[in-house]
Amino acid sequence: MARVVVLGAGISGHTAALHLRRMLGKGDQVVVVSPNSKWNWIPSNIWVGVGKMTSDQVTFPLAPIYRRKGIEFHQALATALYPEGSSDVASPHVAITYTDPARVNESATLSYDYLINATGPKLNFAATPGLGPDGHTLSVCTAQHATETAARLAAVIERMRNGERQRLVIGVGHGTCTCEGAAFEYTFNVEHELRAAGVREMADVTYFTNEYELGDFGVGGMVFAQRGFETTSKMWTESLFRERGVHAVLQAHVEMIEPGVIHYEQLDGTKSTLEFDFAMLLPPFRGADLQAFDATGQEVSSEVFAPSGFMKVDANYAATPYEEWRAEDWPSTYESARFANVFGVGIAFAPPHQISRPRTSPNGTVITPAPPRTGMPSGVMGKTVALTIADRIKSGESVAPHKASMATMGAACVASAGVGLRNGSAAAMTMYPVVPDFQRYPETGRSLKDTFGEIGLAGHWIKYMLHLVFIYKAKARPLWFMIPE
Numbered sequence: 001m002a003r004v005v006v007l008g009a010g011i012s013g014h015t016a017a018l019h020l021r022r023m024l025g026k027g028d029q030v031v032v033v034s035p036n037s038k039w040n041w042i043p044s045n046i047w048v049g050v051g052k053m054t055s056d057q058v059t060f061p062l063a064p065i066y067r068r069k070g071i072e073f074h075q076a077l078a079t080a081l082y083p084e085g086s087s088d089v090a091s092p093h094v095a096i097t098y099t100d101p102a103r104v105n106e107s108a109t110l111s112y113d114y115l116i117n118a119t120g121p122k123l124n125f126a127a128t129p130g131l132g133p134d135g136h137t138l139s140v141c142t143a144q145h146a147t148e149t150a151a152r153l154a155a156v157i158e159r160m161r162n163g164e165r166q167r168l169v170i171g172v173g174h175g176t177c178t179c180e181g182a183a184f185e186y187t188f189n190v191e192h193e194l195r196a197a198g199v200r201e202m203a204d205v206t207y208f209t210n211e212y213e214l215g216d217f218g219v220g221g222m223v224f225a226q227r228g229f230e231t232t233s234k235m236w237t238e239s240l241f242r243e244r245g246v247h248a249v250l251q252a253h254v255e256m257i258e259p260g261v262i263h264y265e266q267l268d269g270t271k272s273t274l275e276f277d278f279a280m281l282l283p284p285f286r287g288a289d290l291q292a293f294d295a296t297g298q299e300v301s302s303e304v305f306a307p308s309g310f311m312k313v314d315a316n317y318a319a320t321p322y323e324e325w326r327a328e329d330w331p332s333t334y335e336s337a338r339f340a341n342v343f344g345v346g347i348a349f350a351p352p353h354q355i356s357r358p359r360t361s362p363n364g365t366v367i368t369p370a371p372p373r374t375g376m377p378s379g380v381m382g383k384t385v386a387l388t389i390a391d392r393i394k395s396g397e398s399v400a401p402h403k404a405s406m407a408t409m410g411a412a413c414v415a416s417a418g419v420g421l422r423n424g425s426a427a428a429m430t431m432y433p434v435v436p437d438f439q440r441y442p443e444t445g446r447s448l449k450d451t452f453g454e455i456g457l458a459g460h461w462i463k464y465m466l467h468l469v470f471i472y473k474a475k476a477r478p479l480w481f482m483i484p485e
C-alpha cells in the first residue's frame with residue numbers, strides 16, 4: 001500500500017489527485033491538503049470582478065467530491081516538509097496546521113511515500129507598500145477579492161452616472177509581477193462594462209504594466225502567421241488599445257501606493273505618480289511559506305526552495321545571460337532537486353529564468369515580467385507527475401519519469417475582452433512552445449504554424465465553454481478524465 005500526499009487543491013494539485021485516484025488501486029491512499037474548503041476556477045474571477053458572475057458560479061466545495069472519489073481531504077496549510085523523517089516520526093512526512101473551522105490551528109503530521117507540492121502562488125501584496133485589498137488597491141486573484149472589486153466598480157460607475165469623471169487603473173503592482181494576461185483581460189472587461197453602462201466617455205482607463213511593450217504577456221511576445229502574413233502580438237494588442245481608447249503605462253515598477261496615488265519607477269529610471277479613483281493591481285507571486293528539514297532536524301530549505309520560495313526541481317538553475325538561455329534549462333519531470341519522491345508542479349516549481357528578456361533600470365530595479373505558468377501547463381504538469389508516481393507505485397522506484405516541459409508544450413490562452421453571448425469578445429492565442437526554442441525555431445523561437453491569435457465573439461464563446469467544461473471536469477463528473485488538461 002502506498003500513500004501520496006498532494007499539497008494544494010488548485011489546478012495542478014486537484015488534477016494530480018483525481019488522476020492518481022483513478023490510476024491507483026483501492027489499497028493506495030491519495031491525500032489532499034489545502035487551506036480553502038472550495039475549489040476556484042480562477043480564470044472566471046475576471047467575470048466576477050465585473051459583476052457578471054457570482055462567487056458561487058466559479059467555486060464549489062471540495063469535501064463532497066473527495067468523499068465521493070475516496071480521497072482523504074485535510075483543510076489545512078502545509079508548513080514544513082520532513083522528507084527524511086524526524087526524531088518524532090521516522091517516515092517522510094509533512095507538518096500541517098488546520099484551517100478547517102472544526103479543528104482550526106490544530107497541528108498534525110501526515111506521512112507519505114510520495115509528495116506533490118502544488119501550493120501555487122503566495123499573493124505577495126507585502127512586496128509593495130499599500131498594495132492590495134488590505135491597502136489601497138483591489139484584486140481579482142480570489143473569488144472573494146473579485147466580489148469586493150465588482151462592488152467598487154459598480155460604485156465608480158454610479159459616480160460617473162452622476163457626472164463625476166473617474167480614473168481607472170488596471171495592471172500589475174510590482175516590477176516582477178506575472179499574470180499580465182489576467183490584467184489585460186480585466187482591463188478590457190471593465191472597458192466593455194463602462195460602454196454597456198453608457199458612461200465610457202466619463203472614464204480614463206489606463207493599463208499599467210511591467211512589460212517592455214504591449215503584447216509581451218511575460219512570454220517575450222509572439223509572432224503570429226495570420227492569413228499568410230506575419231504579425232506580432234505587439235501590433236495586434238496595440239490596435240486593440242487604440243480601438244478601445246485605453247492608455248498604457250509600460251515598463252513600470254510600483255514603488256508604493258498611497259490612497260488614490262501610485263508611485264512608480266520606469267525602466268529609464270524616471271519616477272512619477274499616477275492618480276486613480278479605482279485601481280486593480282495584481283500582486284507579485286512567491287512560493288508558499290514552507291520549510292524543509294533533513295533527518296537530523298537541520299533546516300535545508302535553501303536546498304529545496306529557490307529564494308523566491310518556489311521549489312527547485314529538475315531545471316538548470318545556473319545563472320546565465322539571456323543569450324545563453326536554452327529550452328533544455330526548463331524542467332520536464334518536476335522531481336525535487338533534493339528528494340526523489342517529492343515533486344513541484346504548477347506555479348509551485350521554480351522556473352530557471354524569465355521568458356521575457358530581463359531588464360533593470362539605472363537604479364538597479366528589476367522591471368521584467370516573471371514567467372507565467374498558466375492553467376493548461378499547470379494541469380499537464382499535475383497529470384504528468386501523477387503518471388510517474390502511479391507507475392512507480394505499481395512497478396518500482398526505478399521506472400523512468402513521464403516528461404512534460406514548457407519548452408515542448410503548447411498553450412492556448414483565451415483572454416476575455418468583454419462578456420456577453422452576442423456582443424462579447426475575446427483574444428484567443430495559441431503558442432507552441434510556451435518557452436521559445438531558438439535552436440529549433442531560429443527566427444521567432446516558436447512554430448509559426450502553431451502560434452496564432454484571433455479576436456472576436458467566437459473567442460468569448462470558447463472562454464465561456466472552457467468555464468463550463470473545466471468546472472465539470474474538476475467536479476469529477478462522468479468521463480471527466482476524457483477532457484484534456
Ligand SMILES: Cc1cc2nc3c(=O)[nH]c(=O)nc-3n(C[C@H](O)[C@H](O)[C@H](O)COP(=O)(O)OP(=O)(O)OC[C@H]3O[C@@H](n4cnc5c(N)ncnc54)[C@H](O)[C@@H]3O)c2cc1C
Binds near residue numbers: 034076141
Ligand atoms: C485573475 C487570474 C486570472 C487568470 N486567468 C487565467 C486564464 O484565463 N487562463 C489560464 O490558463 N490561466 C489563468 N490564470 C492562471 C491560473 O489561475 C494558474 O495558472 C493556475 O491556477 C495555477 O495552478 P496551481 O495549481 O499551480 O495554483 P493554484 O490554482 O493557485 O492552486 C494552489 C493551491 O494551493 C493551495 N495552497 C496554498 N498554500 C498552501 C499550503 N501552504 N499548503 C497547502 N495548500 C496550499 C491554495 O489554496 C490552492 O488550492 C489566471 C490567474 C489569475 C490570478
